[in-house]
Amino acid sequence: MPREKPKGERNEEPKTSMDNDYVSMCTLRELLDQQKLFYKDMLDLQEKNFKTFLTVVMDSTNKRIDDLVKDVLEYKHSMEYSQSEVEDLKSAHTANLSASKSINLNFDEFQKSLEALTSKMDYIENQTRRNNILIDGIKDEKSETWHDTEVKAKKFLADHFKMDPKLIEVERAHRNGTFQLDGRPRTMTVKLLRFKDKEEIIKGAKCLKGTKFFINEDFSERVRSKRKELMPRLKEERMKGNIAYLKYDQLIVHAPSSKPTTSKSTSR
Structure with missing residues (x-):
């Protein structure tokens, strides 16, 4: 005997194959929509991140470019200032060269004037010593006065030069x-x-050879220094058999049978 259906129970019709296909398509569409939404969100996020990254890079690049432009401008300003300084230095150098040339010319003129003045003073000094003679070897005394010296000099000249x-x-x-x-x-x-x-005393000084006495002419420091420089040459010429002697600041040299020649032409 067949079982009776409980009250209120609805009679369900069995699902067909078409119904199952419809459910599958809906589910697939939902999945696809979800995938599209997911990928859209991912793309939006990536786009946002890329824009953020690009903004950061652009800002950093712009800042570096701004800094570089600033440095270039500062360098340009510095170069312009340096160029100005170089021009100033060139002008100063040119002025210094001109001043230096002027100073050198003035110095050369001053040097020539000084040499001329020194030569004139040396000439005047030697003129004041023109009548002087230097005597070495006469006994000295601590209490000797100028008068005593004069008396000794006269006696020496009388005894040795008659x-x-x-x-x-x-x-x-x-x-x-x-x-x-x-x-x-x-x-x-x-x-x-x-x-x-x-002059007579100097010419007769040969009579003192072999004694302890010496007589020389009195000259300025310059002439004495020059005569001292010429002494080795004088001795050398005498060793060669030549006649050699000093006259003022000149060395006179000649062979016994020839005319005298001077090693330096200097007017007194």
Whole structure:
């Protein structure tokens, strides 16, 4: 006997194959919509992230470009300032060169004037010493006065040069330097009244050869220095057999049978 259906129970019709296909299509559409939405969200997110990244990169690049432009402008300004300084330095250098040339010209003129003045002063000094003779070897005394020196000089000239003491006229005579405790006599400077007497004494000084006495002319420091420089050459020429002697600041050299020649032409 067939079972009765409970009350209220609805009679369901069995699902067909078409119904199942419809459900599958709806489900697939829903899945596709979900996938589209997912990918859209992903793309939107990626686009947003890319835009953010691009903005950051652009901002950083723009800042670097701005900084670079600023540096270039500063460098350009610095170069312009440096160029201005270089031009100023060039102008200053040109001015300095001009001033230096002017100074050199003035210095050369001053040097020439100084040399001329020095030469003139040296000439004047030697003129004041023109009548002087220097005597070495005469006994010295600590208490010796100028008068004592003059008396000794006259006696020395009378004894060695056979000159009449009464005719020897000495303007003044003195010792050079301080008294030597070792007993070495100081050089005696004697100023004669007449140049002619001085010349005769110098020419006759050969008579003192072999004695402890020496007589020389009195010259300025420059001439003495020059004569000292010429002494080795003088000795060399004499060793060669030539006649050699000093005259003022010149070395006179000649063979025994020839005319004398000077090593330097200097006017007195």
